[in-house]
Amino acid sequence: MRWHLLFLFLLVVPTGCAHRLRPSDLPPPAASHGHLALAMEAFLRDPASYEQRVARNPVLAGGISSGTSLEAPVLELEAGQAPGVFNEAVQTLAGKPTEAQIVQALGDLHAACDADHEPACQFLKEQNLPPARIQGWVTHPKERSLSFRSEYAVVVLQCRIGLDGRVRDCQVIEDGSGHPSQHLIAQLGESRYRPWTLAGHAATTSYAFTFNLRHGGPADDELSLEQRLGWARLRVAHFPQSGGAWTNLAMQLAVHAPEDPDYPKVLAQAHALAPSFQWTATEMAWHRVQAGQYAAALMALRPVIRRSVMGDSPNPYVLETAAAAHFGLSQCAEALAEQQKAVGLLPAEWPAPERERFQRKLQDYQSACAAPKAVSAATGPR
Structure with a gap:
């Protein structure tokens, strides 16, 4: 059996500055909210990648488990507390902190960021x-x-990746037939990594590696929609503790079958296993907004809302969801600020009905906040 490594970044369609978008490069008009948010993520990486990254991709959540995991304490700070906590963390990192102090500083910095302290x-x-x-x-x-x-x-x-850069103590979360995991673990053990660092201080960290494998068949072969959905369900059945498997199934349903009766339960399980993953948190929050659970929606967004704008290309659907939750709680200033940012971040090439909906919602919020009346925060895609 000959396995081929398929990394998602290889699915990007190369484009030049003069590339003109085709209709197939954008989501359809009737796309669900989860579909649109996922399509936007693909668009922000490469405007011409929607078809291969989203519409025909059998592994939508390929990167869900890839990342750094440190058991940093979770704090909730008021805005007035954030500057002091931030300054203390920076002061700690300016010295010679222990590994425990580095992890503590990471938690404090995240808490200060979540409390809108921009530094x-x-x-x-x-x-x-x-x-x-x-x-x-x-x-x-x-x-x-x-x-x-x-x-x-x-x-x-x-x-785990230690201070020496060695990969060790690997646990198998998902595997394929013939157990290719053992071959991959052996190779990882021979590799060396630069350890995780915060302000130049290294610490041992948990790290998840995700490999997408394929063997046999022609190079241009791809799964049908029925096969993609079937494989997604098979993964969660075989590996029920895999956040990547559940998130992939939720994404596949959001894109191809948003009315599937299993979708709410699948999304809830994906969010429970990966609460800090941007797409699952945003989609979970959006569903809570539709149900009038505005405070719970903001709780779901809390791990990702501030960190989502730290990147070079924030996803407008994250901000739109936050705006809807704030408006539902009668927090006009926050709702207007988030929706205004969301409108400003929408690409000019994005489907006109969506750009108009974002602008219309901003106008609704402006009118309601100037003269309070019954405007629903939940109006929008499924």
Whole structure:
């Protein structure tokens, strides 16, 4: 069996400055809110990547488990507390902190950022550096295959990267037939990584590796919609503790079957396993807004709302969802600020009905906040 590594970044369609978008590069007019939010993520990475990244992609949540996990204490700060907490964390990092103090400082910085203290967000953006491979390479398992059809698998490994840059203590979260995880673990063990650092201070961290594998079949072979949905359901059945499997199924349903009766339950399970993942948090919050659960919606968004704007291209659907939740709580200033930012961030190429809906919602909020009346925060896509 010969497995090929399929990394999602290889699915990007190369484009030049003069590339003109085709209708297939944008989501359809009747797309659900979750579909639109996912399509926007793809658009912000590459405007011409929607079809391969979203519409035909069998592994939509390929990167859900990839990242750094540190057991930093979760704090909730008022805006007035954030500057002091931020200054104390920076002072700690200016000295010679222990590993425990580094982790504590990370939690404090995140809490200050979540409380809208911009210097904390900027500090994290510049000084919070994830592990990076500096030596070694991971290749596919070299086994002979006579198959004329493509077979797919996702391997998710939860490992630790130490101060020495070695990958160790890997646990298998998802695996494929023939256990390709063992081959991948052996290769990771021979690799070296730059450890996670905060302001130049390294610490041991938990790190998840996700590998998308395929063997057999022609190079241009791809799964049908029925096969993609079937495989997504099979993954959660075989690996019920995999946040990536549940998030992939939720995304597939949001894109292809948003009216599926299983969707709310699948989304809830995906959010429970990956509450800090931007798409699941935003979609969970949007569903709570539709149900009038505005405070609960903001709770779901809290881990991602401030951090979402730390990137170079914030997703307008995150901000739109936050605006709707704030408006439902009669927090006019916050609702107007978030919706105004969302409107301003929408790409000019984005479908006109969506751009008009965002602008119309902003006008609704402005009118209601000037002269309070019954305006629903929940009006929008499914």
